[in-house]
Amino acid sequence: MSKSINELQDEVIEEFALFDDWMEKYEYIIDLGKDLPLIEEAKKTEDRLIHGCQSRVWVEAEVLDDRMCFTADSEAIITKGIISLLIRVLSNQTPENIVKSELYFIGEIGLQEHLSPTRANGLVGMINRLKSEALKQLAK
Amino acid sequence: MLYLCTMVPFDVLRVRQDFPILQETVHGKPLIYFDNGASSQKPQQVIDRINHYYAKEHSNVHRGVHHLSAKATEVYEAARKTVADFVGATHEEIVFTKGTTDAINTIAFSFGETLKPGDEILITGMEHHSNIVPWQMLCERKRCNLKVLPVLENGTLDLSEIDRFLTEKTKLFSFVHVSNTLGTVNPAKELISKAHAMGAKVLLDAAQSIQHMPINVQELDCDFLAFSGHKVFAPTGIGVLYGKKDLMESLPPYQGGGDMIEYVTFEKTTYNSMPLKFEAGTPNISGVIALGEALNYLNSLDLQGAFQHEEALGKYLRSHMREIPKVRFIGEAPETCSTLSFLVDDLHPFDLGTLLDQQGVAVRTGHHCTQPLMQQFNIPGTVRASLAFYNTHEEIDRFITALNRSIQLLS
Secondary structure (H helix, E strand, O other), X not given: OOOOHHHHHXXXXXXXXXXXXXXXXXXXXXXXXXXXOEOOHHHOOHHHEEOOOOOOEEEEEEEEOOEEEEEEEEOOHHXXXXXXXXXXXXXXXXXXXXXXXXXXXXXXXXXXXXXXXXXOOOHHHHHHHHHHHHHHHHHO | OHHHHHOOOOOHHHHHOOXXXXXXXXXXXXXXXXXXXXXXXXXXXXXXXXXXXXXXXXXXXXXXXXXXXXXXXXXXXXXXXXXXXXXXXXXXXXXXXXXXXXXXXXXXXXXXXXXXXXXXXXXXXXXXXXXXXHHHHHHXXXXXXXXXXXXXXXXXXXXXXXXXXXXXXXXXXXEEOEOOOOOEEOOHHHHHHHHHHOOOEEEEEOOOOOOOOOOOHHHHOOOEEEEEHHHHOOOOOOEEEXXXXXXXXXXXXXXXXXXXXXXXXXXXEEEOOOOHHHOOOOOOHHHHHHHHHHHHHHHHOOHHXXXXXXXXXXXXXXXXXXXXXXXXXXXXXXXXXXXXXXXXXXXXHHHHHHHHHHOOEEOEEEOOOOHHHHHHHOOOOEEEEEOOOOOOHHHHHHHHHHHHHHHHHHO
16 A cells, blocks of 8 residues: 555655754755656656746656656756655645645645745645646546 | 035944844844845835824825825925935926836837837847836837847947947837846946937936936936836835926826826816826825935935945955856946846756755845846846845855855755
C-alpha cells in the first residue's frame, strides 16, 4: 500500500522540523531541486508552462494505473525544490484524492509566505495546475 | 527661507530615524531596504500629515463655501505650489495624477488627439512598459508609427543613431531620464534640445530621477514631465504631470467630469483652465497634501549632502560588487545613479532574491517592467539593488555578505 497524501505531508513536516535555521532549510530545498525528476526538453511547451512565476515552470502530468504522475522543471532551483515537495506529496495518488487534498504542510514548514496569490514564484499557480490536471482526469 | 538657516549637514543616521519602517526586522534580521527603485519608504512627517488631514482638515476641494472645504482647498493648492517650486514650474503647470503611468497616459490621450496618420512617436529601448504601451495604443488608434532609439551593450543610448530616428515626422520624443533597470542617466538636456530642433515635443519620464538629483523643468526645457509620489517618499496613488502652460491649454482634456469644467449645458461644455482642466473628479486630496509634505521634508534636509551621500553609496556598491567572482553588471553606463542590476554566473535572479530576503535584504528580481530590454540582453531578468539616501555603507557591507552566502548556497 502506498502512503496517503497526509502521511506524506506529515513526513515532510517531520523532516523540516530537524532544521535549526533558514539556511539549512533552503539548502535542503535546493538539494531537492537538484534531484527533481525532470520533464523532457521537448515537453517544455507553452501549454505546460505555468504563468505568473518569475522563473518559468513547466509541469507534465501522466496517468499510470489510475494514479497521477507528475514531472516538472523550472529555471530557478528554489522553485524546483518547492515543486519537488509538491510532487512528492501528490504524485502516485488518485485524481480524486489530489483534488480534495488540503496541503497543510506548506504552512507547517514555514513556506506559507510563498503562498500569497501574488507571490512571484507562483506556488499557488503550481498547486492549481497539479489539481486541475487531476480534475481533468476525473472529468474523463 | 527660514529652514535654510536651521539646516544641518546631512547625517544618514539621524535621517534614518525619520523613517519608522527602517527600524523593522524581516525574518528576524534588520531590514536592508534596497528596493527604492520600486518604491521608497515614508518619513514619519508624511505619515503624520495624512493623519492630520483626515483628523482635522478633510472635505472636498474647490467646492463648498464652508470652512473645511476652504481649508482642504487651501492645503491642496499649497501642495501644488510646493511641487511647482520643487521642479521650477508655476502652479498652473502642475497636474496631479495617479502616478507616472497615469501622467503618460494623459499625454498619450490628450496630445495624441492632435496627431495625424503617419506621425511618429520616438521612445528608447530602455523604457519602462508605462512609456511603451500607451504609445503603442495611441499609434494603433491614430495610425501613427512608434520608433525606438536603440540601446548599446553598455546600457547607454545609441546617440550615433539619433539623427536617423529623430526626424521632422517625430511629433513627440518620450524618454526615461534614469533607467529603472540599468541605472543609466540619459543626457536629458541634450536630447530635449535635439528634439526641439526637429520640432518635436518632449516628455521626460522622471520617475527614477526626481528622488536622486535636482530637477528643473525650465533648465531642461522639457514640454512634459512625469513622476510618481511614492518614489519620492510620498504615498502611492499620487503623481505629477508637468506641462508647459500654453501647450497644455491648447490640448484637449483627457477625462471629463467634475472640476475640469467651466460651464456645462447638455448642448456644450466649456472647460476649466490649467491645471484643473486635467483633474476630472474628486482628486486624491490626502495624497496631494502628503506629496507636498514629502517635498517639504526633502527641502528641510541638506539635499545636496543627501545626493552626495547617495552617489558615494552607488560607487561603493559597484566597487564591492566587482570583487565578487562571476558577477555581471547589466548596464555599465559612465553616468549611473545608485541603481545596480546584476546577474551572478547562471544563477536565477529569483533564487538570489529569495535567499537575500531570508537575510533581511529587500531587492527586486525579474524583468523590472522592461521586457524588451531583457529580450535585447537575452536574459530572463536581473537582481536589482536600488538605493536611497537613507541607506548606509554598513548596509552595503551586510548586503555583500548576504549575497556571498546566497551564492555559496546555490553553487
